[in-house]
Amino acid sequence: MTARLKLSVVVPTCNRREVLVSRTLPAIFDQDIPANEYEIVVVVDGSTDGTIEALQKLASPCPFHIIGQPNHGPSVARNKGIQKASGDLLLFIDDDIICGANLLKQHLASHAEPEAVVAFGPISLASGTPPSVLKYAIEDWYKKYYAHLSSQGGLAWPGDDYLISNSSVPRAALVACGGFDENMLAKEDYELGLRLWKMGVRFKYLPQAMAYEFYLKPSRYFLRNDGKSFGKTDVLLSRKHPDYRPHSSLAVLGKTVWGKRLWQYLYVRLPLAPVGVLTLPIWVCDKLCRFSTMQKTGHRLLGIGRGVVEFRAAAREAGSWRALQREFGMRLPVLLYHHVGPSRPGTVPGLTVSPERFERQVRWLAGRGYTGISPSDWACWRREGKGLPDKPVLFTFDDGYADLVEHALPILRRYGFGAAVYVVTGQLGGTNAWDEARGSGTLRLMTTEQIRYWATQGIEFGAHSRTHADLTALSAKDLEEEVVGSGKDLALLLGARVVSFAYPYGFHNQAVDDCVRRAFDLAFIADDNNEGMNHLLTDPHLLLRTMVQTNDSLLALECRARWGHNPFLNLRARIGLRSRLKRAVRSVFGSNKR
Numbered sequence: 072m073t074a075r076l077k078l079s080v081v082v083p084t085c086n087r088r089e090v091l092v093s094r095t096l097p098a099i100f101d102q103d104i105p106a107n108e109y110e111i112v113v114v115v116d117g118s119t120d121g122t123i124e125a126l127q128k129l130a131s132p133c134p135f136h137i138i139g140q141p142n143h144g145p146s147v148a149r150n151k152g153i154q155k156a157s158g159d160l161l162l163f164i165d166d167d168i169i170c171g172a173n174l175l176k177q178h179l180a181s182h183a184e185p186e187a188v189v190a191f192g193p194i195s196l197a198s199g200t201p202p203s204v205l206k207y208a209i210e211d212w213y214k215k216y217y218a219h220l221s222s223q224g225g226l227a228w229p230g231d232d233y234l235i236s237n238s239s240v241p242r243a244a245l246v247a248c249g250g251f252d253e254n255m256l257a258k259e260d261y262e263l264g265l266r267l268w269k270m271g272v273r274f275k276y277l278p279q280a281m282a283y284e285f286y287l288k289p290s291r292y293f294l295r296n297d298g299k300s301f302g303k304t305d306v307l308l309s310r311k312h313p314d315y316r317p318h319s320s321l322a323v324l325g326k327t328v329w330g331k332r333l334w335q336y337l338y339v340r341l342p343l344a345p346v347g348v349l350t351l352p353i354w355v356c357d358k359l360c361r362f363s364t365m366q367k368t369g370h371r372l373l374g375i376g377r378g379v380v381e382f383r384a385a386a387r388e389a390g391s392w393r394a395l396q397r398e399f400g401m402r403l404p405v406l407l408y409h410h411v412g413p414s415r416p417g418t419v420p421g422l423t424v425s426p427e428r429f430e431r432q433v434r435w436l437a438g439r440g441y442t443g444i445s446p447s448d449w450a451c452w453r454r455e456g457k458g459l460p461d462k463p464v465l466f467t468f469d470d471g472y473a474d475l476v477e478h479a480l481p482i483l484r485r486y487g488f489g490a491a492v493y494v495v496t497g498q499l500g501g502t503n504a505w506d507e508a509r510g511s512g513t514l515r516l517m518t519t520e521q522i523r524y525w526a527t528q529g530i531e532f533g534a535h536s537r538t539h540a541d542l543t544a545l546s547a548k549d550l551e552e553e554v555v556g557s558g559k560d561l562a563l564l565l566g567a568r569v570v571s572f573a574y575p576y577g578f579h580n581q582a583v584d585d586c587v588r589r590a591f592d593l594a595f596i597a598d599d600n601n602e603g604m605n606h607l608l609t610d611p612h613l614l615l616r617t618m619v620q621t622n623d624s625l626l627a628l629e630c631r632a633r634w635g636h637n638p639f640l641n642l643r644a645r646i647g648l649r650s651r652l653k654r655a656v657r658s659v660f661g662s663n664k665r
């Protein structure tokens with residue numbers, strides 16, 4: 072008979088003697104597995120409330136270790152616990168968590184297979200938790216979080232949160248990944264989970280392995296101390312794990328509208344955190360929190376206060392508010408052009424911009440402090456939060472017309488602007504056959520030599536399919552040919568990886584998106600009903616563009632660069648729609664009015 076896997080329960084604690092001694096530990100003593108199959112390691116993290124003395128008086132049925140350390144936070148405490156523990160499997164339980172009667176048994180059973188997994192169960196609030204705004208907020212969060220996990224059948228990294236409490240991890244996996252990162256003041260559990268996941272460890276959700284939290288944190292502490300450590304951690308975590316950046320709470324910085332940005336700027340720069348004014352109203356909400364209106368109001372106030380504290384702490388960590396904006400809050404306008412050159416007979420007039428007008432536009436933007444960047448620059452910033460100029464703008468040209476070589480590209484080069492040209496790789500050196508087939512006039516396309524030359528001149532080339540097909544109408548095999556095939560053609564031509572793709576006609580659906588996601592880092596849509604600025608939260612495979620119109624004034628261009636669209640055009644369109652609606656109403660009800 073083989074010996075059963077031994078389990079070590081690691082409990083870090085700081086100044087929670089009462090709940091630890093009267094609730095947390097008794098629930099671990101009282102498990103339905105033999106006492107020789109597990110041990111308990113309590114790491115007392117600088118408690119000043121007599122925890123160690125109280126622990127020494129307890130009579131434990133299983134081996135029981137008490138380790139003391141000066142206050143260094145939960146990461147250091149858990150690492151100490153890992154070192155001391157002798158079990159093959161470690162179960163982490165926080166000092167305010169009360170285990171269900173068969174929790175240890177369920178965790179042990181979930182590691183029956185040889186493959187390393189992290190098993191984790193849900194947490195809900197323990198009965199008897201004193202009512203407060205925070206209690207209801209946490210309860211609500213737990214409910215939503217576990218409902219989300221149940222609905223998708225587990226965790227999706229790196230987007231989902233992860234809690235280490237009520238999680239069991241093989242000791243070998245913890246040692247292999249180096250344990251908890253001691254620089255993380257918060258989210259240290261998520262950070263560890265992310266590293267384990269990257270190592271290929273699977274996460275197994277055990278909905279039946281319930282644990283209950285006796286939540287005692289006062290809202291003041293949650294607001295100030297937790298807010299500060301979360302703000303700082305978000306910066307550190309994003310730097311350590313670039314794939315976390317779009318999921319960090321700082322990612323909203325680029326999405327935020329102008330008025331809110333100003334408000335953020337002001338409160339981040341105040342010498343003192345302006346959350347003191349919230350203390351009294353939150354206290355009132357706490358006292359009256361049995362009323363749902365007060366719960367909601369209190370919840371909202373906590374959210375506002377917490378945001379302020381987090382952003383201030385994050386700005387401090389980044390160096391300044393401006394540095395934080397540069398790292399997380401950049402916004403990118405992407406201009407879409409097709410043909411820049413003299414108008415050619417029979418071609419779609421709306422798709423042509425004259426060389427004179429184009430030059431005026433580039434000069435105007437350069438004069439306003441904009442710098443033309445490439446798609447790779449944006450991809451790099453998304454990943455690392457570095458490398459963008461103050462006011463970036465991305466010029467993109469679909470279809471790769473030969474006239475660009477005569478007109479647009481030399482102008483861009485003169486101003487030192489990067490840009491991207493999306494070419495139809497099956498038609499290089501030919502003509503716009505896809506438009507000609509529909510009766511349009513002929514335009515020549517760039518040749519392979521021209522593409523190779525301009526790729527050395529700061530212009531980046533991206534794929535625009537092989538034949539400019541409507542990708543949404545293709546079979547899976549043909550779709551693969553058009554998307555992946557065009558990327559391969561271009562990579563072969565340039566001798567380099569191709570970073571981005573532009574959907575022909577802007578048409579895409581789920582199957583097209585999925586195929587593009589597998590083959591490229593970035594992809595651009597073209598949809599005049601969906602224009603705007605790109606930021607960290609924008610899906611990198613559905614990047615927005617704004618199409619520069621043939622007769623755009625410099626004001627219109629300024630709007631596109633500033634907001635990613637031309638609101639005046641929309642206004643005109645709206646007015647047009649309104650008068651059309653009026654006409655329609657009149658045609659129906661006209662007789663009554665007369």
Ligand SMILES: [Zn+2]
Pocket residue numbers: 469470535539575576
């Ligand atoms: Zn096109």
